[in-house]
Amino acid sequence: MQLANAKAIGIIAAIVVVAAIIGVAAMSAGANPVPTPASVESEKLAVVTSVAPITNIVRNVGGDRIQLTGLVPEGVNSHTFELAPSDSIAVGKADLVIINGLHLETDIERVAQAAGKPDLQILRLADSTITRDQWVFDFSFPEEGGDPNPHLWLNVAHAIKYAQLVRDKLVEMDPGNADYYRANADRYLALLQRLDQGIMASVQTIPAEQRKLLTYHDSWAYFAPRYGMKVIGAVQPSDFGEPTPQEVASIIDQIRQEKVPAIFASEVFQSKVVDQIAKEANVQVVETLRDDALPGNAGEPGHTYVGMMLENMRNMIVPLGGNVDALSDIDPADTYTGDL
Ligand SMILES: [Zn+2]
Structure with a gap:
C-alpha cells in the first residue's frame, strides 16, 4: 500500500508540474497576458532630471506614470557636478532628459548627446522660459565667462512655466496618459500660483x-x-x-x-x-x-x-x-x- 501511495503521489506531482508548465506557456502565449509590475515599469516613459527642485516639479506633473531618476544628489554643488558611470547608464536608457539648461548641467548634456540615441529628447526648461536678452550676468556669473546665472526656478513665475513645459512634453511623448498629466498639472499649478502670490505679499x-x-x-x-x-x-x-x-x-x-x-x-x-x-x-x-x-x-x-x-x-x-x-x-x- 505504501508503494502504491508513493506511486500515486508521484503521478499527482508530475501532473501538477506539467499543468504548471502548460499554465505558464498558456499565459505567455495568451492574447491578453496579465502584465507583471516589472513590465508595467518598463513601459513607463523613462525620464531623467538633474537638481532636486526640478525633479520634484517633474514628479508633481508626471506622478507615478513616469519612471523618474534625479541625477544630482542633494547637498552636492550642482554647478560643478559630474556624472558617475551609473548615472551615464540611466541617461542612456532615458526617453527624455529634463534639465534646467542655461549651461548648468553641461555634463548631463554631454552624456546625453554621446548616448547616440536619435529619439532621446532633451528639454531645457530655462532656455524655453526666457530669451537670451533676459539672461542675467553678475559677479558670480560674469558675461565674459559666457555662462548666465541659471537659477530661474527660485522665481515661482518661472517654476510655473517649468511645470507647464513638463506637462506639454509628457503629453506629447505619452499621449495615452495625457489626461492624467493635465489633471496633475492643474492641481500643482494652482499650488504654485498661491505660493507666488504669498511670496509677493x-x-x-x-x-x-x-x-x-x-x-x-x-x-x-x-x-x-x-x-x-x-x-x-x-x-x-x-x-x-x-x-x-x-x-x-x-x-x-x-x-x-x-x-x-x-x-x-x-x-x-x-x-x-x-x-x-x-x-x-x-x-x-x-x-x-x-x-x-x-x-x-x-x-x-x-x-x-x-x-x-x-x-x-x-x-x-x-x-x-x-x-x-x-x-x-x-x-x-x-x-x-x-x-x-
Ligand atoms: Zn546654485
Missing part, C-alpha cells in the same frame, strides 16, 4: 529700505525683480572659490552703506568668509538659504520644491524685518495623484 511686509539681498551663493537674480527685492551683491566668485581680501573689503563697505540687517550664506556652500564679513559689518548672518537641496528627508511632506521655497522665505523675510503670514496656510506636500 510677504515681501511687502519688509520695510522698503530693507528689501535687499546680499548672499554668498548668487541664487536670487531672477527671484529679486519678480518680488520687488534688490540683489546688492554676492560673495562667491565665478570659480566657486573664495573672494580676495579686496573683494571682501568692498562687500563690507557695501553692507555698511546699504544698511542691511542680515546677509545670507548657503546650505550647500559653507564659507568662513561670510562669518568674517558679518562680524566686521556687524550684521546677522543667516546660514540656511538653499537653491537645490530640499528641506527635511525624502518622504516628508515638506521635502518638496514648495517646501524649499517656504523655508527660504521664512529664513529670508523674517530676518529682514518682515513676516510670512501670507504663506502660513500653504501645504508644501506633493499634489499628484497616485495609481497604487
Whole structure:
C-alpha cells in the first residue's frame, strides 16, 4: 500500500508540474497576458532630471506614470557636478532628459548627446522660459565667462512655466496618459500660483529700505525683480572659490552703506568668509538659504520644491524685518495623484 501511495503521489506531482508548465506557456502565449509590475515599469516613459527642485516639479506633473531618476544628489554643488558611470547608464536608457539648461548641467548634456540615441529628447526648461536678452550676468556669473546665472526656478513665475513645459512634453511623448498629466498639472499649478502670490505679499511686509539681498551663493537674480527685492551683491566668485581680501573689503563697505540687517550664506556652500564679513559689518548672518537641496528627508511632506521655497522665505523675510503670514496656510506636500 505504501508503494502504491508513493506511486500515486508521484503521478499527482508530475501532473501538477506539467499543468504548471502548460499554465505558464498558456499565459505567455495568451492574447491578453496579465502584465507583471516589472513590465508595467518598463513601459513607463523613462525620464531623467538633474537638481532636486526640478525633479520634484517633474514628479508633481508626471506622478507615478513616469519612471523618474534625479541625477544630482542633494547637498552636492550642482554647478560643478559630474556624472558617475551609473548615472551615464540611466541617461542612456532615458526617453527624455529634463534639465534646467542655461549651461548648468553641461555634463548631463554631454552624456546625453554621446548616448547616440536619435529619439532621446532633451528639454531645457530655462532656455524655453526666457530669451537670451533676459539672461542675467553678475559677479558670480560674469558675461565674459559666457555662462548666465541659471537659477530661474527660485522665481515661482518661472517654476510655473517649468511645470507647464513638463506637462506639454509628457503629453506629447505619452499621449495615452495625457489626461492624467493635465489633471496633475492643474492641481500643482494652482499650488504654485498661491505660493507666488504669498511670496509677493510677504515681501511687502519688509520695510522698503530693507528689501535687499546680499548672499554668498548668487541664487536670487531672477527671484529679486519678480518680488520687488534688490540683489546688492554676492560673495562667491565665478570659480566657486573664495573672494580676495579686496573683494571682501568692498562687500563690507557695501553692507555698511546699504544698511542691511542680515546677509545670507548657503546650505550647500559653507564659507568662513561670510562669518568674517558679518562680524566686521556687524550684521546677522543667516546660514540656511538653499537653491537645490530640499528641506527635511525624502518622504516628508515638506521635502518638496514648495517646501524649499517656504523655508527660504521664512529664513529670508523674517530676518529682514518682515513676516510670512501670507504663506502660513500653504501645504508644501506633493499634489499628484497616485495609481497604487
Ligand atoms: Zn546654485
